[in-house]
Amino acid sequence: MSEADGAKTETHDPAYPQKYLEFMRTGWRDAQLTPQAADGAARYAARRARLAAAFPGETLIVPSGHEQVRANDTNYNFRPGSDFFYLTGEFDPESVLIIRPDGEATLFVRPRSPRDTDEFFKDRMYGELWIGRRHTLDEKAAELGIATANLADLPDVLSGLAPRGTRVLRGFDHTVDAAVLPWGERDRELAWTISEHKLVKDAWEIAQLQDAIDATVRGFEDAARVIPGDRPVSERLIEGVFGLRARHDGNDVGYSSIVGSGAHATILHWIRNDGRTNPGDLLLMDMGVENRNLYTADVTRTVPVSGSFTPLQKQVYDLVYASQQAGMDFIKPGVKFEDVHTTCMRVLAEGLHDMGILPVPVEEAMQKDSMLYRRWTLHGFGHMLGIDVHDCANARSENYNKGELGEGYVLTVEPGLYFQAEDDLVPEELRGVGVRIEDDVLVTAEGCVNLSDGLPRTSGEVEAWLGTQREQGFRLPS
Ligand code: GLY
Ligand code: MN
Secondary structure, X not given: OOHHHXXXXXXXXXXXXXXXXXXXXXXXXXXXXXOOOOOOHHHHHHHHHHHHHHOOOOEEEEEOOOOOEEEOOEEOOOOOOHHHHHHHOOOOOOOEEEEOOOOOEEEEEOOOOOOOOOHHHHOOOOOHHHHOOOOOHHHHHHHHOOEEEEHHHHHHHXXXXXXXXXXXXXXXXXXXXXXXXXXXXXXXXXXXXXXXXXXXXXXXXXXXXXXXXXXXXXXXXXXXXXXXXOOOOEHHHHHHHHHHHHHHHOOEEOOOOEEEEHHHHHOOOOOOOOOEOOOOOEEEEEEOEEOOOOOEOOEEEEEEOOOOOOHHHHHHHHHHHHHHHHHHHHOOOOOEHHHHHHHHHHHHHHHHHHOOOOOOOHHHHHOOOOOOOHHHHOOOOOOEOOOOOOOXXXXXXXXXXXXXXXXXXXEXXXXXXXXXXXXXXXXXXXXOEEEEOEEEEEEOOOOEEEOOOOOOOOHHHHHHHHHHHHHHOOOOOO
């Protein structure tokens, strides 16, 4: 294979002598795979059928996405687009799902590197001696329960499609986006339909989420075991220890871990994690394991590094706890998403008022044209959770933030209070204090159940749990 065929060599690679090339082309036995049906494969087919039924007689295209460059010739680890994965269970980059007008689905994938070209040992992007064995088209079809076709044939297939009657999930694959012109607003309908199909989780999905959450509980225990009460450690030690658990027990972290000690806890997405824990600080950890089927947990705990809350820290913590509990008590099928928000925020606003911080009466602050309490609460009460940490993000507003909760929804409940270090409107002793408590709940017929109740929530339980973890000591996952 020449470089023009796609193989790219780097300046630090030696040249290929002819004798070596000829030697590498001979003497290989074919390694057979025995494909196993993917976990939940039948479910992916049912999801495709449901989507096809929503757009009868149309062609639907959902790409997986490409690897992204991290720097020069190194890429980030690839993770397939969530909607693509939801419909296929396929992990490889560049794959494209096409559902035809009759509902039949084909997955276009890159088949394995043949041994009759030099790709398998020369191509650092696709060669099997660089990245490992891929599947043949038949192996992939058997594993995922879907007809497969060679990715090389995709351009011809796309150029034969009329834009009218074809919808594309855009933003994942520039070659697909360019090959099929938009059909008005209809691509957005495809995106919101997939998101809305994902709102209700079935029993298998709930088991996946529980699996991710259980691994997350283990990860928080690991983290607690490496936080000493009497001396600082780096926030990145905690990030790293949790990341080890995530890679060992799951696929990865579901989002960049937020580990904020002291005033860093007041920064919502503190992912630099370049600070240190100080005895006396509160430490906020917002971390979630993504499991092997790409469902993620999203859990936050705030702990006193010393082992016990000061009276003031406890007052703030207990207020956030009361807000979270009020939200959980309120959640059941039929309640409005925004009323859960109001329920949680009212508790916080009342607490801020009682502390003499809120400068207006609670009722005034609760008005939509005021929301002054939000200076210290900053964000919403929670979000849907699933394959994405912020799942179902393309759902129409009337079915999500302006809609009602339904049985089978899984969402986070995560109120917080954040007193910035430079906030002149709060007492000095509160400056640089941040607390969030975040759990993952399943909406049931009667109310909700807390899937992440394997971790402590009350201030007293948190102190006892931290002490127990420290006594246990850190052990590597096995
Ligand atoms: N856990 C991060 C977030 O919900 O934004
Ligand atoms: Mn969250």
